[in-house]
Amino acid sequence: MPAMVDNARVLQILPLIPDARSTGEVISLFREAVVGLGADAGVFLSCLRDDATRTSFRSLWACDPSWAADYAFHRRYEHDPWLRYASGDAEPMRSKQLICSSPEEIAFIRAAAEHGFASALIAPAPSSVGLSRVGVLYLGSADPERFEGEKYPQVRVLARSLSMELHHAIAKSMREELLQGSSLTEADLHLLRCEAAGNSSKVIGAAMNLEAKTIDSRFQRLNAKLGAPDRRSAARIAHLYGLL
Template sequence: MPQTSFTPEPVPREETLEAVVSNPSFAKDALALIHGIAETKEQNEVLELFHTSRAALGADQAIFVSFVRDDESRESIRFLLAASARWCLEYEQMAWFGDDAWLMHAITDPNPICDSAISYRTNVQRNIRELARKFGVESAYIVPAPTSGGVSRIGALILTSQRAGFFECPTSRHLKPMARALSMELHEWWTRRIREDIIVDHRIDDTDLELLRLEKRGLKTKQIAAETQTSEASVNSRFQRLNAKFGQHNRKASARFATEYGLIS
C-alpha cells in the first residue's frame, strides 16, 4: 500500500529558473540542505528540509517517490511531499503508479528529463498528466535515483512549476547536478527508513540477516548450518518464520525481498 508523508501546501514562486540558479549562493545553499538530509534521522526534519530544498531549486512543488515492484502483483510506493496533498490523494485513490510515465522513465533511464520530452502512450498516462495539470503543474522535471546491483527499487524526484516551459530553459543544466544530488540523498534516506521499519515491525535480528545473506550467496541448508554453527533443522525453521514474516513462498524469495528493501546487500 502507498505510504505518504505530507507537508503544507506550497506557495507558487515568481522567479525564473535562470534567476534562481544564477544566485551566487545557489549551489552552497542547496548542498547545505542536501547534507542536512543525510545527517538527520527524523522524518519531520527531512520533510522540512525537503520543503526548503524545493524552494531553493526554484520549484513550486516537489514530490519524492520511492517505488518497488517485487513482481507483477506486489508493489510498494512511498511519497515525501512538498506539494499539494490533494493531488497525491487523488493519485493514490486511482492506484495509477504502475502505468505512470514519469515513474517508467525513472525505472528505465537514469537521466533527468523534462516532462515535455516524455511521450504519453496510454489513456492512463494522459489522465495522470491531466491530474498534475489540475494542480498547477505546467512544467515538470523528473530526476531518477536509480539503485545498482539489479535491485528494482527506484526513487524519483519530481520538481514542478506553474509556468509552462520553466524547466526547458538552457540554465537547467545548472539545476541538474543539485537536483540529482537531492534525489539520491532522499532515496538513500527512504531506503534506510524502510529498512528500519521492516526490521522493527517484523522483529528481524542479526541472525536472520546473516541467514538471508548466505541464502543470497546460494548456499544450501547444510552449508548455512555450518557457517552459522547451528543445525539444519534450525536453519529450515528460521527460514520458515522469515517466509511467513515477509509473506514469501520460499527462502529464495525472502532473500530477494530483503535485498529489494535494503535489509541486505
C-alpha cells in the same frame, strides 16, 4: 528559469537529508530544496517491487496537498508517464520531452498541470537492485517555461543529487521499519546472507555445528517473520530492503 535559484543553499541542504531524524524533517528539507531550485512544487516517489504481485509505494510531497489526494484516489501511479520513464532511464529530463503512450498518460499530464506541474523536471534515482526499486523526483511549476534558460544545467545536476538523497532517506526508513516490524535478529540476518551466497542447509549447518533439519526449521521461522513463501524469497526481500 526566471525564478530565483539558490544553488548554495541546496548544496547545504543535500548532506543534511541522510541524517534527518524523522520523515517530517526530511519533508521540511525537501520543501526548502524545491524552493532553492527555483521550482514551485516537488514530489518524490519510491516504488519497491517485492515480487511479481506486491509493490510498495512511498512518497514525499512538497506541493499542493490536493495533488497527493488526486494521485492516490485516481491511482495515477498506474498511468504515470514520469514514473514509467524513471523505470527505464536514469537521466533527468524535462516533462515536455517525454511522449505519452496512452490516453491515460495524457490524462495524467493534464491533471498534473492543474495541480502546479504545467512544467516539470523528472530526475530518476537508480538503485543497486535495478527495476525492483525505482525512485523519481518531480520538480514542478505552474509556469510552462520554468525549466528553461542558462540555469537549467545547474538545476538538472542538483535535482539528480536531491533525488538520490531522498531515495536514500526513504530506503533507510523502510529498512528500519522492516527490522522493527519483523523482529529479525542478527542470527536471522546471518542465515539470509548464507542463503544469498547459495549455501545449502547442510553447508550452513556444518559451519554452525548444527544439523541441516535445524537450519531448515530456523528458515521456516525466518520466512514467517518476513511473510515470504520460501527462503529464497526471504533473501530477496532482505536484499531489496538493504539488509544484506
